Amino acid sequence: MSKKIHLTIKVWRQKKGETNGQFETYQLTQIDTDMSFLEMLDVLNEQLTIEGKEPVAFDHDCREGICGMCGAVVNGFAHGQKKATTLCQLHMREFKDHQTIVIEPLRAKGFPVIKDLVVDRTAFDRIIQAGGYISVKTGSAPEANSIPISKKNVDLAMDAASCIGCGACVAACPNASAMLFTAAKVSHLSLLPQGQVETQKRVLTMVQQMDKEQFGNCSNEYECEAACPKNISVENISRMNKLYRQASF
Amino acid sequence: MLNANIPAGPLKNKWTSHKSKIKLVNPANKRKYNIIVVGTGLAGASAAASLSELGYKARVFCIQDSPRRAHSIAAQGGINAAKNYPNDGDSIDRLFHDTIKGGDFRSREANVYRLAEISNHIIDQCVAQGVPFAREYSGYLDNRSFGGAQVSRTFYARGQTGQQLLLGAYSALMKEVAAGNIELHSRTEMLDLVVIDGVARGIITRNLVNGEIESHAGDAVVLATGGYSNCFYLSTNAKVCNVTAAWRAHKKGAFFANPCFTQIHPTCIPVHGDYQSKLTLMSESLRNDGRVWVPKNKEDKRAPNAIPENDRYYYLEEKYPSFGNLVPRDLASRNAKYVCDEGRGVGATGQAVYLDFSDAIKRSGRKTIEERYGNLFDMYQRITNVNPYKDPMMIYPALHYTMGGLWVDYNLMSNLPGLFVIGEANFSDHGANRLGASALMQGLADGYFILPYTIGHYLARRAAGQMDTSPKAFRDAEQEAKERTELFLSIKGSRSVDEFHRELGRLCWDKCGMSRNEAGLKQALEEISKIRDEFWKSVKVPGSGDDLNQSLERAGRVADFLEFSQTMVWDALHRKESCGGHFREESQTAEGEALRDDENFCYVAAWEFRGVDKEPVLHKEKLDFEEVELAQRNYK
Numbered sequence: 001m002s003k004k005i006h007l008t009i010k011v012w013r014q015k016k017g018e019t020n021g022q023f024e025t026y027q028l029t030q031i032d033t034d035m036s037f038l039e040m041l042d043v044l045n046e047q048l049t050i051e052g053k054e055p056v057a058f059d060h061d062c063r064e065g066i067c068g069m070c071g072a073v074v075n076g077f078a079h080g081q082k083k084a085t086t087l088c089q090l091h092m093r094e095f096k097d098h099q100t101i102v103i104e105p106l107r108a109k110g111f112p113v114i115k116d117l118v119v120d121r122t123a124f125d126r127i128i129q130a131g132g133y134i135s136v137k138t139g140s141a142p143e144a145n146s147i148p149i150s151k152k153n154v155d156l157a158m159d160a161a162s163c164i165g166c167g168a169c170v171a172a173c174p175n176a177s178a179m180l181f182t183a184a185k186v187s188h189l190s191l192l193p194q195g196q197v198e199t200q201k202r203v204l205t206m207v208q209q210m211d212k213e214q215f216g217n218c219s220n221e222y223e224c225e226a227a228c229p230k231n232i233s234v235e236n237i238s239r240m241n242k243l244y245r246q247a248s249f
Numbered sequence: 250m251l252n253a254n255i256p257a258g259p260l261k262n263k264w265t266s267h268k269s270k271i272k273l274v275n276p277a278n279k280r281k282y283n284i285i286v287v288g289t290g291l292a293g294a295s296a297a298a299s300l301s302e303l304g305y306k307a308r309v310f311c312i313q314d315s316p317r318r319a320h321s322i323a324a325q326g327g328i329n330a331a332k333n334y335p336n337d338g339d340s341i342d343r344l345f346h347d348t349i350k351g352g353d354f355r356s357r358e359a360n361v362y363r364l365a366e367i368s369n370h371i372i373d374q375c376v377a378q379g380v381p382f383a384r385e386y387s388g389y390l391d392n393r394s395f396g397g398a399q400v401s402r403t404f405y406a407r408g409q410t411g412q413q414l415l416l417g418a419y420s421a422l423m424k425e426v427a428a429g430n431i432e433l434h435s436r437t438e439m440l441d442l443v444v445i446d447g448v449a450r451g452i453i454t455r456n457l458v459n460g461e462i463e464s465h466a467g468d469a470v471v472l473a474t475g476g477y478s479n480c481f482y483l484s485t486n487a488k489v490c491n492v493t494a495a496w497r498a499h500k501k502g503a504f505f506a507n508p509c510f511t512q513i514h515p516t517c518i519p520v521h522g523d524y525q526s527k528l529t530l531m532s533e534s535l536r537n538d539g540r541v542w543v544p545k546n547k548e549d550k551r552a553p554n555a556i557p558e559n560d561r562y563y564y565l566e567e568k569y570p571s572f573g574n575l576v577p578r579d580l581a582s583r584n585a586k587y588v589c590d591e592g593r594g595v596g597a598t599g600q601a602v603y604l605d606f607s608d609a610i611k612r613s614g615r616k617t618i619e620e621r622y623g624n625l626f627d628m629y630q631r632i633t634n635v636n637p638y639k640d641p642m643m644i645y646p647a648l649h650y651t652m653g654g655l656w657v658d659y660n661l662m663s664n665l666p667g668l669f670v671i672g673e674a675n676f677s678d679h680g681a682n683r684l685g686a687s688a689l690m691q692g693l694a695d696g697y698f699i700l701p702y703t704i705g706h707y708l709a710r711r712a713a714g715q716m717d718t719s720p721k722a723f724r725d726a727e728q729e730a731k732e733r734t735e736l737f738l739s740i741k742g743s744r745s746v747d748e749f750h751r752e753l754g755r756l757c758w759d760k761c762g763m764s765r766n767e768a769g770l771k772q773a774l775e776e777i778s779k780i781r782d783e784f785w786k787s788v789k790v791p792g793s794g795d796d797l798n799q800s801l802e803r804a805g806r807v808a809d810f811l812e813f814s815q816t817m818v819w820d821a822l823h824r825k826e827s828c829g830g831h832f833r834e835e836s837q838t839a840e841g842e843a844l845r846d847d848e849n850f851c852y853v854a855a856w857e858f859r860g861v862d863k864e865p866v867l868h869k870e871k872l873d874f875e876e877v878e879l880a881q882r883n884y885k
Contacts, residue, residue: 002521002634015796016796032522032524034521034522034633034634035522035524036526036632038526039524039525039526042524042526042747043524046745046747046748048791049745049789049791049800050743050745050789052789052791053791054791054792055791055792055799055800057797057798057799059314060488061313061318061320061487061488061489062318062320062322062323062487062488063487063488063526063527063529064323064527064529064530064628065628066322066323066409066411066412067313067318067320067322067323067487068317068318069313069314069318085631089628089631089632091631091632091634093634114458114797115796115797118797120314121314121315122314122315122435124315125315125316125317125423125426125433125435128419128420128423129423129424129426129427130427132420132423133378133379133420133421133423133424134377134378134379134420135424136374136377136378137302138295138298138299138302138374138421138697138698138701139370139374139697139698140377141370141373141374141376141377141378142373142377143373144332144372144373144375144376144390145332145334145389145390147376148384148387148388148389149384149388150384150388151384151385151386151388154381154382154383154384155381157379157381158381158406158407158413161379161381161406161413161416162407162409162412164412165315165317188379188381189379192379192381194376194377194378194379195379
């Protein structure tokens with residue numbers, strides 16, 4: 001059964017990217033434990049609006065864990081501590097009465113803050129633009145069943161393709177590396193025969209773009225996998241590293 | 250009467266012969282044309298990528314931080330195609346017939362036939378892009394039956410088909426951005442359409458990060474801006490989905506067709522509190538094994554597992570013995586409402602029914618059920634904290650999809666030359682009710698395989714390079730958008746934007762939801778005016794206009810819903826028949842089933858704007874059925 005709890009919310013407030021930010025503290029009473037985390041923020045924002053203050057800006061859209069738009073660091077964990085869960089699918093029953101919750105943006109050099117909890121993740125789009133696709137034009141595709149693909153490979157490709165591009169992996173990594181994101185796309189496409197034609201070029205250009213966007217290197221901390229709301233495995237990073245070596249020499 | 254420009258000739262040859270006759274743009278000239286595409290869901294992303302591949306220049310706008318977030322991503326079930334891989338008797342003809350019948354005979358035959366024809370190419374295209382559709386151990390593509398279809402024609406990628414198809418279209422879009430043919434504007438919202446001499450010439454946008462209002466001119470404008478389910482506040486749509494682009498185009502002269510055709514999905518997680526911000530859909534496939542019931546006795550407040558078999562009312566199985574729990578979406582939804590209205594609803598709010606898997610678990614074993622629905626059961630448990638392997642799920646219908654949209658002809662062009670509308674934003678292919686796994690098919694058909702041809706037919710007859718934003722129409726529209734922003738910020742009332750949105754949503758749900766009647770609809774018209782007046786008097790929009798201001802964004806969208814909703818209600822009021830998702834209580838059979846009126850309502854209702862609070866002008870497009878025989882649906 002749901003119950004009502006009292007919370008202290010410390011949230012990062014920053015008017016614009018170029019201004020300084022700071023934590024602000026708010027009290028929330030009567031928070032229903034059946035609420036989602038974002039609904040709790042809605043309640044806070046309604047309260048702030050009525051008080052004549054600016055609500056906390058935060059990204060969100062589908063609120064069912066698939067669009068990848070939401071994300072924040074909650075008590076030190078990207079998307080909160082619950083495993084394999086996006087922030088929108090985190091519920092207040094995971095918190096205790098009178099608990100203090102600290103909420104920060106997904107911080108990384110490659111993700112500049114736009115406002116409050118909203119960060120700029122367009123670097124991910126640019127990494128995909130660098131090669132995260134198969135260069136097939138509309139209309140030139142062969143009959144779909146002309147190339148059988150082993151179920152095992154498709155399942156592995158699907159595991160990698162489940163990435164929602166939220167950026168939790170970057171925020172969780174001590175080096176703010178985007179290896180898991182990049183590797184998930186490289187893996188997805190290289191595991192399929194359609195994608196293999198461009199594998200060598202793809203892995204080089206995508207990694208090059210990743211570096212250019214000021215994401216750090218991988219030092220095998222596996223924090224990315226732990227934070228990933230879609231359980232994307234670090235095995236994808238090994239696969240990418242192997243492909244990268246093959247393509248480099 | 251509206252002319253849909255349907256090509257002459259036999260139904261089966263229309264698209265082929267049309268393609269061979271329409272005008273082409275010389276390859277060397279294509280780069281001189283600049284096309285504006287608004288929205289990057291399946292339809293928008295696939296269209297923009299395909300146009301760019303052909304050599305056109307495109308400017309693409311999306312409201313989210315990345316095109317990959319568009320709400321197509323949330324579609325779970327799958328995508329239909331007439332491949333007939335399982336050899337179970339499917340064909341283009343059968344898919345066509347099923348879609349027409351499913352739409353309750355309120356869609357255009359020619360469009361639907363073309364959709365069925367194209368369905369197979371979509372699968373080819375997506376596989377080539379690397380979409381990891383489910384496969385059998387043989388390595389060939391797997392299919393499943395979906396939404397009560399008699400054949401297995403649905404392709405799927407786990408429960409994330411929409412995500413995988415969208416990421417495919419997004420990757421094609423990114424490829425073209427990298428090639429330099431597409432200019433991408435994310436976190437940008439279209440606020441108005443610019444029409445000069447009756448022709449769509451451009452759009453006005455607001456940069457959501459710095460608040461800048463900008464003009465963009467183009468040789469054509471393509472709207473791929475989705476549906477308007479969020480008019481009801483609570484829906485399965487993403488929070489940002491809105492009617493603004495379509496409504497602004499409507500106010501500039503584009504006709505809005507069949508706005509009362511809305512789809513209410515039967516299996517969503519029920520509302521659990523006033524703070525509820527959206528509803529989550531549970532895939533329809535659950536009804537394959539789950540049994541829907543409520544207590545027989547209204548006063549029965551026992552826990553579900555304590556209620557013996559004899560005291561349970563399996564209302565779908567009793568009323569529809571041949572289809573049982575697998576009746577179409579509209580019937581399943583309406584009957585849930587009936588039993589709840591009778592006082593049999595369960596849960597804290599009384600607005601829920603049980604979906605019970607205990608028999609299926611007994612019959613097939615927990616492991617089988619886990620394999621089929623494991624991810625859905627997990628999702629349910631995460632949200633509700635109830636274990637559906639032990640206790641029945643609780644479900645209730647919710648707004649999910651809107652069949653209505655801007656009117657388009659066979660070429661997907663609205664009545665305003667130069668304005669094309671694709672995907673859920675147009676009204677075209679689903680009639681009064683959409684079948685499961687058909688939304689993805691239509692979005693991609695429009696974007697990959699229809700618009701790239703038909704837009705050329707329009708452009709070939711016009712001089713290229715209409716990039717001038719100096720005409721006064723642009724300045725006026727910019728000014729209007731700026732003044733509107735200032736107005737929102739200056740009201741400084743006492744109620745939040747969301748409060749108004751919730752109030753409007755509740756009203757639409759009660760009066761223009763699963764069941765509608767004349768008195769209720771008339772009352773809704775009055776009440777909407779009142780809410781709107783109150784909104785403009787006492788809304789409170791904090792912050793400023795020159796930075797990211799999510800309250801301000803929402804205020805603009807809710808203001809447009811407050812106007813649009815009346816058009817939806819007017820449409821519902823005028824359509825005195827029941828059909829598909831539109832159930833008029835005055836038009837039912839003796840058994841309480843929907844009764845269509847083909848004699849008087851076999852047409853598309855396309856509305857022309859005449860002013861806020863003024864009844865719009867009705868234009869009719871007559872629906873001629875040459876191939877299909879009109880019949881009353883029967884699922885008894």
